[in-house]
Amino acid sequence: MKIDVTLVAVLFVAAGLVAAGAFAAAWRRDAMAALAGVPLMLGGAGVALVGVTRFAARANAAVQTPSPVVVNVSGPPLGQEAAVLVALAALALVAIGVGLASRGARIATPRQETPR
Amino acid sequence: MDSLHTIGFYAGSAVALVGGLLVAVLPDRGLRALALFGAGVGIAGIDASLSAGFTAAVVLLSFAGCAALIARHDYRSFDFTTGVLWRQVGGIGAALLLLALAYAAYRGNFAHVTFNGGALGTAAIGRLLFAHDAAATDAVGVLVLIALAALTVAWRVRERER
Numbered sequence: 207m208k209i210d211v212t213l214v215a216v217l218f219v220a221a222g223l224v225a226a227g228a229f230a231a232a233w234r235r236d237a238m239a240a241l242a243g244v245p246l247m248l249g250g251a252g253v254a255l256v257g258v259t260r261f262a263a264r265a266n267a268a269v270q271t272p273s274p275v276v277v278n279v280s281g282p283p284l285g286q287e288a289a290v291l292v293a294l295a296a297l298a299l300v301a302i303g304v305g306l307a308s309r310g311a312r313i314a315t316p317r318q319e320t321p322r
Numbered sequence: 323m324d325s326l327h328t329i330g331f332y333a334g335s336a337v338a339l340v341g342g343l344l345v346a347v348l349p350d351r352g353l354r355a356l357a358l359f360g361a362g363v364g365i366a367g368i369d370a371s372l373s374a375g376f377t378a379a380v381v382l383l384s385f386a387g388c389a390a391l392i393a394r395h396d397y398r399s400f401d402f403t404t405g406v407l408w409r410q411v412g413g414i415g416a417a418l419l420l421l422a423l424a425y426a427a428y429r430g431n432f433a434h435v436t437f438n439g440g441a442l443g444t445a446a447i448g449r450l451l452f453a454h455d456a457a458a459t460d461a462v463g464v465l466v467l468i469a470l471a472a473l474t475v476a477w478r479v480r481e482r483e484r
Contacts, residue, residue: 211323211331211371214427219335219368221423223361225416226342232412233346238392242345242358245388249338249365252381260372262432283443286374287450291462293377293384298462298469300388305469305476 216257223250237307241300248296252289259285327371334367355393359385375442 227246234240323331341361348354362385369378440446451459 211328213432217427218424221420222339223342225420226346228419229413229416230346232416233409242392246342253368256369256372256374256377260437283446286377286443287447289377290380291458293381294462295465297384297387298466300391301469301473304391305472309476
C-alpha cells in the first residue's frame with residue numbers, strides 16, 4: 207500500500223491544530239495559558255493555506271479552463287504568502303496579549319499560576 | 323510526493339498535533355512553552371515537506387518568539403472570570419469545530435494542480451509580499467509595531483511601579 211499526502215490529509219491536520227488551539231483558548235482559565243492557543247489556531251490556518259497552494263491553487267484568476275476540476279499548472283504562492291503574514295500576526299497578537307494580561311495581573315493576582 | 327517528503331509530512335503532523343494537545347493540558351508554563359515550540363517545529367516540518375521552506379522558517383521563528391513570551395521569568399497569572407460550565411462548553415465547541423472542519427475537508431471537491439514552484443519559493447513570496455500585496459505586508463508590519471509598543475509600555479509601567 208502506497209501512502210501519499212493529499213490535500214485532504216493536509217486539511218485534516220490543519221483542522222486538528224485549529225481545534226487544539228480553540229480547546230486551549232477555551233479550556234484554560236489563565237489568560238497567559240489561553241494565549242498559547244492563538245498561534246496554534248493561526249498555525250493550523252497557515253498549514254491549510256500552504257496545502258492549498260501545494261495541491262490545489264489555480265494558476266491565475268484570468269486563466270479560463272474548460273474543466274473547473276483539473277488545472278495542470280500551479281500559480282504564484284499566494285497561500286504561502288498568507289501563511290507568512292498569519293505567522294507574523296500570531297506573534298504580534300501573543301505579544302499584545304502578554305502585555306495586556308500582565309498589566310491586568312499586576313492589579314488582580316500577582317505571581318499565582320493556576321494549574322488549569 | 324516522494325517518500326522522504328511523505329515521511330516528513332506525517333512525522334511533522336504527529337509532532338504538531340501532540341504539541342498542540344500538550345499546550346492545552348500541561349499545567350507548568352515552562353513545559354507549555356516547550357510544547358508550543360515543539361508544535362512550531364512540527365508545523366515548520368509540515369510546511370517544509372509541502373515545498374514551503376521560507377514559510378517554515380518564518381513559522382519556526384514565530385513559534386519560538388511566542389514560546390519565549392509565554393515562558394517569561396516574570397510570568398503573572400490573570401484568571402478569566404468565566405465559569406467552569408462555559409469553559410466546558412468551549413471545550414465541546416472545539417470538538418465540534420474539529421468534526422465540522424474534518425467533514426468539510428473529507429467532502430470537499432478541490433481542483434488539482436501540479437506544483438511547479440521550488441522547495442523554498444523565497445523569490446516568488448518576496449515578489450508577492452513587497453510588490454503584489456504590499457498593503458497587506460504594511461498592515462502586518464503596523465500590527466507588529468503596535469505589539470512591540472504595547473509590550474514595551476506594559477513593561478515600563480510595571481518597572482516604574484516596582
